[in-house]
Structures are given as structure tokens and as C-alpha cells.
Amino acid sequence: MGSITIRNTIASDLPLLPALETAAYEPFRAIGMADFANRQPPTLEELAAYHDTGHAWVAAVSEDEADSGTPIAFVLVYVVNNDGLGWKSAFIHEISVSPEYARRGIGKTLIDHVASWAQQNGLRALDLATYVNVLWCKPYFERLGFRVVDEEELLMNEYSGVRRLIMCEWHDELLGRWRRVAMRKFL
Numbered sequence: 001m002g003s004i005t006i007r008n009t010i011a012s013d014l015p016l017l018p019a020l021e022t023a024a025y026e027p028f029r030a031i032g033m034a035d036f037a038n039r040q041p042p043t044l045e046e047l048a049a050y051h052d053t054g055h056a057w058v059a060a061v062s063e064d065e066a067d068s069g070t071p072i073a074f075v076l077v078y079v080v081n082n083d084g085l086g087w088k089s090a091f092i093h094e095i096s097v098s099p100e101y102a103r104r105g106i107g108k109t110l111i112d113h114v115a116s117w118a119q120q121n122g123l124r125a126l127d128l129a130t131y132v133n134v135l136w137c138k139p140y141f142e143r144l145g146f147r148v149v150d151e152e153e154l155l156m157n158e159y160s161g162v163r164r165l166i167m168c169e170w171h172d173e174l175l176g177r178w179r180r181v182a183m184r185k186f187l
């Protein structure tokens with residue numbers, strides 16, 4: 001295996017990410033979530049929106065230092081202004097690691113990288129939405145320091161951005177079919 005680096009996306013990464021996502025979500029098929037595994041990966045336009053704002057990172061494997069490497073994992077983030085007054089967090093819209101490279105700490109390294117970036121940019125937390133029933137979702141993020149945002153907290157100002165997002169997902173015909181919770185890790 002070559003060396004793995006975490007870096008912002010470059011334009012030539014983007015066409016490679018939809019297939020990477022489809023492969024990463026394959027394990028959902030075996031746990032009765034085939035419709036979720038079958039959903040459309042992000043389009044190039046959606047990926048470009050994250051790329052253009054500098055909110056997309058990849059783990060890339062390369063054989064020599066001069067090479068920018070091939071993406072084997074990625075994370076997409078957007079900044080949420082929770083109370084409209086500057087209580088900002090980074091919402092992890094998606095994280096995917098190629099199954100070939102799974103369980104080697106790459107997911108954790110990507111999340112740590114986003115956490116450092118968020119701290120440097122004055123953001124106060126990392127947020128995400130995930131499934132309660134899936135072994136590599138909620139328990140995994142708990143081990144990385146996230147905790148579930150309970151219903152009372154969701155009503156508070158500093159959670160208003162993440163509340164809007166999770167409510168959209170609860171009402172989404174596909175995503176809302178399995179129990180989904182918001183999680184936050186304070187920085």
C-alpha cells in the first residue's frame with residue numbers, strides 16, 4: 001500500500017467519488033437497507049458545491065510524493081449557522097471509506113481533520129445525522145466523541161441549524177424510513 005494523505009478535493013477527484021460512495025454503502029444491503037444502498041450517490045454538481053467552498057476532503061493513496069493520489073475515502077461538510085448569530089458548527093453531510101480500506105482508522109482520521117479545520121475556523125461543534133440501528137453508525141460515532149442530541153436540546157437555539165436538517169431527513173421518503181438521530185461533538 002502507498003502512503004495515505006488527507007487533503008482538500010481537487011477537481012479530478014470529483015468523478016471518482018460517486019462510485020466510491022456506492023461501494024462504501026454496500027454493507028447496508030445485508031442489514032435490510034437495500035433501498036438506502038441503492039440510492040443515487042451525489043451528482044457532480046452537488047460534489048462541486050462542496051469542492052468550491054473548500055468543504056470536501058479526501059484520503060488519497062499515492063505511490064510517490066509528487067502524485068496527488070487516488071481518493072479512497074471522502075467527507076463532505078457544510079457550515080451551519082445555528083442561531084443566526086454566529087453559533088456555528090460543521091455538519092458532516094457524508095463520510096465514506098472504500099471497503100478495501102475500511103477499519104484502518106481512515107474514517108477517524110478524516111473526522112479529526114475536519115475537527116481541526118473547524119476549530120481553526122471558529123466553529124464550535126461537529127454535527128451529523130445517523131442511523132440508530134446500524135452498528136458502524138451511532139456506536140461508531142459515540143466512540144469518536146459524538147453524542148445524541150435529545151429532543152429537548154433540539155429545541156434550543158444552538159441546535160436550530162441541525163434541527164432544520166434532521167427534520168428534513170425525518171420527512172424524507174427514503175432517509176426517514178429508519179430511525180435517524182442528530183449527533184454533536186463539541187470542539
Ligand SMILES: CC(C)(COP(=O)(O)OP(=O)(O)OC[C@H]1O[C@@H](n2cnc3c(N)ncnc32)[C@H](O)[C@@H]1OP(=O)(O)O)[C@@H](O)C(=O)NCCC(=O)NCCS
Nearest residue numbers: 024095096097102103104105106107108130131135136137
Ligand atoms: C463508517 C465508516 C466511515 C468508518 O470508517 P473506517 O475508516 O472504516 O473506520 P475506522 O477505521 O475509523 O473505525 C473502525 C471502526 O468502525 C466500526 N465499523 C466500521 N465498519 C464496520 C462494519 N462493517 N461492521 C461493524 N463495525 C464497523 C467498527 O467499530 C470499527 O472498529 P474495529 O475495526 O476496531 O471493530 C465506514 O465504515 C464507511 O464508509 N461506511 C459506509 C458509509 C457509512 O456508513 N457512513 C456513515 C453513515 S451513517
